[in-house]
Amino acid sequence: MSTTKLFATALVSLALYNAPSHAAIVNGGFETGLAGWSTLGDVSTQAGAPQGNSSLILTTADTVADEFDSSGAPIGPFNRSGNSPVLVGSPGGLESQSGFAIGAFDPVGGFAYEGSLALQSFTATAGQTLSFLWNFGTRDTLADFAFVAIDGVVIRLGGVPDALLPGSGDNLLETGYQTYSFQFASSGLHTLVFGVVDVFDGAVMSSLSVDQVQLSNSVPEPKAALLMLMALGLLAVGGRRLP
Numbered sequence: 001m002s003t004t005k006l007f008a009t010a011l012v013s014l015a016l017y018n019a020p021s022h023a024a025i026v027n028g029g030f031e032t033g034l035a036g037w038s039t040l041g042d043v044s045t046q047a048g049a050p051q052g053n054s055s056l057i058l059t060t061a062d063t064v065a066d067e068f069d070s071s072g073a074p075i076g077p078f079n080r081s082g083n084s085p086v087l088v089g090s091p092g093g094l095e096s097q098s099g100f101a102i103g104a105f106d107p108v109g110g111f112a113y114e115g116s117l118a119l120q121s122f123t124a125t126a127g128q129t130l131s132f133l134w135n136f137g138t139r140d141t142l143a144d145f146a147f148v149a150i151d152g153v154v155i156r157l158g159g160v161p162d163a164l165l166p167g168s169g170d171n172l173l174e175t176g177y178q179t180y181s182f183q184f185a186s187s188g189l190h191t192l193v194f195g196v197v198d199v200f201d202g203a204v205m206s207s208l209s210v211d212q213v214q215l216s217n218s219v220p221e222p223k224a225a226l227l228m229l230m231a232l233g234l235l236a237v238g239g240r241r242l243p
Contacts, residue, residue, distance in 0.1 A: 055211035061076070118210075145196070149191070157208070
């Protein structure tokens with residue numbers, strides 16, 4: 001094979017190796033509002049994101065005017081979407097509407113009262129890593145918390161006891177942005193749910209902010225790795241044949 005053909009084959013192989021995956025989160029940076037996401041409760045986007053121009057925010061703030069938080073402030077003005085949180089723990093409630101069993105969002109030793117969710121389904125391959133930035137904020141002193149549910153498994157992110165930093169925006173306290181990552185063991189259709197719930201009562205506001213939801217390849221897939229090795233080998237052979 002001529003040197004020219006060797007380099008052409010190598011370049012094609014490298015191009016195949018570097019081709020982007022078709023599996024992707026839709027609007028994981030929330031730069032186009034809530035496009036691609038289904039929501040329940042008080043869910044919207046906000047400016048001032050850690051990445052890009054906007055991020056997702058879910059709150060437990062009701063729209064009614066007669067609820068107050070621990071500082072005596074009315075809760076209504078903290079609602080961002082005009083939609084009230086959805087009640088938890090009853091038929092037709094937050095769990096039922098999002099495909100979970102009643103009680104799935106209850107913490108150990110307590111019960112969730114109401115909450116808000118954002119969810120999306122997508123395809124991913126085994127070995128890919130899902131990651132995102134999250135921040136839990138609150139005006140409560142009890143046990144409100146935020147969670148992510150991946151393929152139906154509810155994973156606690158943070159709650160009132162973890163909110164030790166001075167709050168920003170409407171929050172009195174917050175955890176600060178942190179990174180969460182999860183590696184998929186199987187390929188196929190997966191579900192992702194973000195949620196925040198009031199625990200024991202619905203009188204106080206807590207929130208979950210999320211940004212930079214994305215999929216990445218932790219390790220090259222076998223075929224991709226083989227293509228890369230072939231390309232590098234061809235380049236090496238071609239290099240040795242150059243005058």
